[in-house]
Amino acid sequence: MSNNIDKLLSVELLTEVVNTNATGIIIIDHEHNIIFWNKWLEDASLIQRNDAINQNLFQLFPILENSRIHKAIDQSISKGNASFISYAFNKNTFPLFSNGNKQKPLKQILYIKPVLLKNNQRYCYIQINDATAAATREQQLRKMAHDAKALSDLKSGFVSSVSHELRTPLTSIVGALGLLKAGVDSPSSETSQQMLNIASSNTERLLLLINDILDIEKIESGKFDYHFSKENINELIEVSIKNNIGLTEKYKVKFSFVKDAAIPDFSFDKDRITQVMNNLISNAAKFEPDNGTVEIQSLLENNKVRIMVKDHGEGIPALFQDKVFQSFTQADVSNTKNIAGTGLGLAISKKIIESHHGDIGFDTIENKGTLFYFTLPLTR
Amino acid sequence: MIELDDLQKDMLTELFNLGMGNAGSALSEMVSEEVLLSIPEISFMDKNELTALLEVDSGGHISGVSQQFSGMLLGQALLTFPTQKSLELVRLLLQDSVPLENLTEFEEEALLEVGNIIINAGLSSLADIFDDEISSDLPVFSSGSCQDVIKSQNKTVNTQQTVLYLQVNFSIEKEKIKGYVVYLLDVESIESLAAHIDNYISKLNI
Numbered sequence: 001m002s003n004n005i006d007k008l009l010s011v012e013l014l015t016e017v018v019n020t021n022a023t024g025i026i027i028i029d030h031e032h033n034i035i036f037w038n039k040w041l042e043d044a045s046l047i048q049r050n051d052a053i054n055q056n057l058f059q060l061f062p063i064l065e066n067s068r069i070h071k072a073i074d075q076s077i078s079k080g081n082a083s084f085i086s087y088a089f090n091k092n093t094f095p096l097f098s099n100g101n102k103q104k105p106l107k108q109i110l111y112i113k114p115v116l117l118k119n120n121q122r123y124c125y126i127q128i129n130d131a132t133a134a135a136t137r138e139q140q141l142r143k144m145a146h147d148a149k150a151l152s153d154l155k156s157g158f159v160s161s162v163s164h165e166l167r168t169p170l171t172s173i174v175g176a177l178g179l180l181k182a183g184v185d186s187p188s189s190e191t192s193q194q195m196l197n198i199a200s201s202n203t204e205r206l207l208l209l210i211n212d213i214l215d216i217e218k219i220e221s222g223k224f225d226y227h228f229s230k231e232n233i234n235e236l237i238e239v240s241i242k243n244n245i246g247l248t249e250k251y252k253v254k255f256s257f258v259k260d261a262a263i264p265d266f267s268f269d270k271d272r273i274t275q276v277m278n279n280l281i282s283n284a285a286k287f288e289p290d291n292g293t294v295e296i297q298s299l300l301e302n303n304k305v306r307i308m309v310k311d312h313g314e315g316i317p318a319l320f321q322d323k324v325f326q327s328f329t330q331a332d333v334s335n336t337k338n339i340a341g342t343g344l345g346l347a348i349s350k351k352i353i354e355s356h357h358g359d360i361g362f363d364t365i366e367n368k369g370t371l372f373y374f375t376l377p378l379t380r
Numbered sequence: 381m382i383e384l385d386d387l388q389k390d391m392l393t394e395l396f397n398l399g400m401g402n403a404g405s406a407l408s409e410m411v412s413e414e415v416l417l418s419i420p421e422i423s424f425m426d427k428n429e430l431t432a433l434l435e436v437d438s439g440g441h442i443s444g445v446s447q448q449f450s451g452m453l454l455g456q457a458l459l460t461f462p463t464q465k466s467l468e469l470v471r472l473l474l475q476d477s478v479p480l481e482n483l484t485e486f487e488e489e490a491l492l493e494v495g496n497i498i499i500n501a502g503l504s505s506l507a508d509i510f511d512d513e514i515s516s517d518l519p520v521f522s523s524g525s526c527q528d529v530i531k532s533q534n535k536t537v538n539t540q541q542t543v544l545y546l547q548v549n550f551s552i553e554k555e556k557i558k559g560y561v562v563y564l565l566d567v568e569s570i571e572s573l574a575a576h577i578d579n580y581i582s583k584l585n586i
Contacts, residue, residue, distance in 0.1 A: 068410065079507065080451065080515025081500045088474060088490035089410045109489060111518055138486040145480050 024096070024128030027115075030077050032057045041128070044096040044106060061094060069093065069110065076114040076124045085110035087131045094128060107132045158327065165209055165343060169202035176202075212344040216327065219351045226269045226355060233305060233376075234259040234298055236270060240277040241296065247285040254293045255281070263300045266378045272352045273376075279345040280309040280372050287313030287370065304358070304375045312369040316362065324362065325350045349374070382424045382542060382570060388577050391584070392422050396546060399505035403497050410493075411473045416551040417498070424570075425545045427530060430562060434526040437558075438462030443483070443523040444559075445495025446533060449503055450517075452510040453573060455565035456533045457503065459495040459548070461557070463523065466491055469550060469557045483523075492519045498548065502561055509573070509580045533564050540567050 018025055019038045027036035037052040045052075047060070057073075058065050068090060072083035085093065087107050098104040109131045115123040176195040185191045218224040241255050248254060284294040288311040295310040316324060327347045353360040353374045364370040384392065400417040407415040425433075434442055444460030461469060470487045471477070473494065483491065496519040507514040522529050544563040549556060565573065 068406070071406075075500065079500075079504060080513050081503065082447070082496075082516050082518045083500070084489075084492050084496045084519050086486075086489035086493040088486050089493055113518065114515060116515070134485060138484055141480075141484060 023130070024094075024126075026057070026126040026128070028057050028073070028124050028126070030122045030124075032073070034060070035123070041096075043100065044098075044128075044130075045094065046097070046100055063092070063095065067092070069112070072110075072112045073124050073126070076112050077122050080114045080116065082114065083110075083112040085112065087135055096128070098130075098132065106130050107135045161327065161343075162213060166206065169205045169209070172202045173199045173206075209344075212348060215348050216344055216351075219348065224351070224355075226272060228267045228269055230265045230267050231270050232265050233263060233268070233273070233307070234261070236274060237277060237296060237298060237307070240274055240281060244278060244281050244285070247282060251285045251288065252290045253285050253288040255285075256293050256295050258295070258297045260298050260300045263298060263305055264378070266305070266376070268356055268376055269352070273356075276349040276352050276374065277307070277309075279349045280374075283345065284309045284311040284370075284372070287311045289313060301375070303379070304377050306373055306375045308371055308373045310369060310371040315366040315368060315370055316364040317366075321364070325360070382574050384423055384577075387581060389422055391581055392577065393419055395505045395508060396422065396502060399501040399508075400498070400548065402504075403501035406497050406501075407473070407494065411475070411552075413473075413475075413553055415473075418549045418551070419546050420549060421545075421547040423545055424542050427541050427543055427564075430543055430545055431526050431530050434460070434462075434530075434560065438465075438526065440525055441523075442466075442526050442529050443491070443521075444529065445492055445499065445519045446522055447496065447499050447503075447519050448517040449514050451507075451514040452512045452576075453506060453514050453563075453565060453569040455563060455569055457499045457516070458522075458529075458533055458562045458564065459498050459559055460522075460529065460562070461559045465557050465559070468555070469494070469552075469559075472552050472555055472557070488521050492521055495519050498559075498561065502546070502563075506563075506573075509576050530562075533562075540565060540570055542570055544570075544573070 018036075021038060021040060024041040024044060025036065025038045026034060026041065028034050034052050034055050034057055037047075037049045041052070042048055052060065058070065064070055069085060072085060075081045075083065085108075087109050090110075091107075093108040093110060096106040096108065098106055107130070109129045111127040111129075113125045113127075115125050117123070176199040180187075180192055180195050180199075215224065237257060237259070241257060244255075281294065281296070288294050292312050295308075297308045297310075299306040299308070325346050327344050350360050353376070356376050358374055358376040360372075360374040362370055362372045396419045400419055404415050404417040407417075439462065441463040442460045443463040443466040444458055446456055446458040448456050460466075467483060467487075470483065470490050474487065474490055476487075499519065500516060503514045503516055522532060524532075542565075544565065546561040546563075548559045548561050550559060
């Protein structure tokens with residue numbers, strides 16, 4: 001008597017356990033007819049048990065016909081092989097959804113097992129696990145790893161470029177001072193004077209470079225300070241041109257400034273915008289052909305101010321155009337006047353303008369010249 | 381120690397290559413890239429010899445997939461790679477370039493499926509020799525030193541010192557990766573297998 005009760009309890013208990021299992025469980029016979037369909041599946045497929053039992057699995061889910069799942073089921077029934085279906089290789093499995101929401105399909109991993117009973121009846125048992133959370137975690141992990149590598153690559157590229165840029169002027173300094181020290185000529189001779197000039201100008205170049213590098217570092221780490229105050233931009237441009245007057249002799253160029261008197265005083269960082277103007281003006285002077293004029297213009301537009309600096313040089317080659325605002329790239333233009341920039345000026349200028357919520361860009365025409373512009377909003 | 385003669389080796393190699401052809405097609409379809417599998421070598425081998433071979437080739441750490449099987453043969457099948465190679469294989473198949481040192485959960489599952497397909501194909505080939513069924517259980521991932529991994533295969537079946545060993549070459553996108561399939565069998569299975577191989581050959585000759 002107790003044996004019978006045990007058996008009854010066992011079957012009922014086991015059925016209830018399997019029915020309420022936290023994964024999907026399907027049992028099909030050797031002809032693919034569904035003989036068991038648990039609660040998890042009812043919720044995930046939106047197909048009730050009564051509509052699933054006795055249905056052919058592939059008529060209920062025609063999308064699975066001839067799929068990897070179909071083959072695995074056949075293998076389990078005909079050969080007794082168990083199969084594992086990963087999400088990695090199988091993105092299209094059963095049409096199942098989270099909380100019955102068709103906008104949220106479930107990512108799945110499947111276990112397909114043969115069941116052979118003593119009476120030689122063959123069945124196939126399919127267990128479906130929800131892999132959605134795991135897949136999301138995996139995606140995040142991959143993204144983090146990719147980003148970390150990209151950052152690391154960027155860093156080593158930067159260190160490489162910086163080392164090269166620092167070494168060049170240092171080599172000149174070492175060379176010039178070495179000759180002086182060796183007393184090759186008398187200290188006051190023209191040659192010695194030349195050596196001193198070389199050492200001196202390269203020292204200045206190094207200093208400029210190091211300042212720019214420190215600026216870029218501050219910008220990247222968010223420590224670049226801005227001090228906004230209401231200023232007159234036309235005045236700033238005039239001062240900037242005056243401060244760069246040395247370039248007119250060095251590069252044999254002139255500057256012209258057409259200002260829009262309607263521009264009101266507005267809020268920006270005076271020192272930083274001066275830095276941008278100096279950068280654009282000195283770049284234009286380098287590329288302007290001898291005896292030419294660098295044209296500077298300010299313009300009031302709808303709620304913003306546009307500043308333009310135009311040269312009439314060779315223009316920026318097409319291959320180089322998307323690298324213009326990157327660190328340490330300078331166009332290799334053969335007839336430019338002994339370029340001695342740091343290669344960081346435009347990168348820094350871009351960051352400064354972006355921090356002001358403005359735009360910076362250029363228009364260039366081969367052999368006609370380049371126009372660099374930036375805009376600043378009137379209201380922050 | 382059972383040795384396979386040339387005729388037996390040839391026959392087994394051909395049989396397994398047929399099975400691996402199917403596995404290769406299944407993998408190719410899964411990854412939309414041609415995957416070619418071939419078996420250049422089969423032999424019965426002493427377990428210690430196998431462990432030593434794996435150690436030399438892997439530098440000591442292997443990863444792989446194992447499945448228990450039963451029916452005409454009883455034992456455990458293991459598909460294993462030097463761990464670095466298992467990483468390479470999975471990443472090739474998933475067309476993945478994530479710079480991580482270990483297999484992620486995702487990749488582990490991918491390897492499980494690949495191993496499952498290969499092992500099932502091999503078991504089908506063995507089943508053909510018997511003209512009867514060999515059924516398999518679900519694949520399980522294992523990773524560790526060669527000693528540990530091989531030893532842990534003894535869990536439910538009392539397998540012998542002699543194992544059936546196959547080398548499997550994976551060829552994907554011009555990359556070649558070498559894997560090892562090992563069938564650890566109980567004593568009756570080994571004797572049964574040896575007998576059936578001869579039967580199978582003589583049947584073919586008729």
